[in-house]
Amino acid sequence: MKQTALVGAVFDCNVHLQAASREKSVAAECLRLVEKGSVRLYLSEDVLAEIEDVLNRPEIRNHFQTLTDEVVEAFLIRLRRNSQVIRRVPKKFSYSRDPDDEPYINLAVEAKADYIVSRDNDLLDLMTGYTDECKDFRRRFRPLKVVEPLDFLKEMRELESENSAT
Secondary structure, eight states, X not given: XXXXXXXXXXXXXXXXXXXXXXXXXXXXXXXXXXXXTSEEEEEEHHHHHHHHHHHTOHHXXXXXXXXXXXXXXXXXXXXXXXXXXXXXXXXXXXXXXXGGGHHHHHHHHHHTOSEEEOOXXXXXXXXXXXXXXXXXHHHHTTTOEEEOHHHHHHHHHHHHHHXXXX
């Protein structure tokens, strides 16, 4: 049987939020691919800190009542256990349109990830936008794709299907 390389991915904070708050969601299904060993998830301490902060915000907890202290703690443990934490993430790309997205972009670049999984239009536009920043991103980091969670699942299913056919 042919050994296939693991797909590397960075999930943005909103994907983690949905995975934590809704077990029957596309985002949770993406995380299950990580737990199954089909995807290597990359995190940094900055990204982990943002995820923890968002999951503990009172307005988020009010909106997603399934997010109890126990659920959040278990989710964060699950993330750390099933991901590779990159300790040093140098700034290789500046994104003036949304500087808050830079930690995800730079993490994906440093980890040599294949995907950034996001619903954030600022990130998604990196793949199709006409600004100099978007063009620079595609030129410099060509193999890296920014996709929505559902598209990520479709691509993973296609890859799995191709691998099982060989």
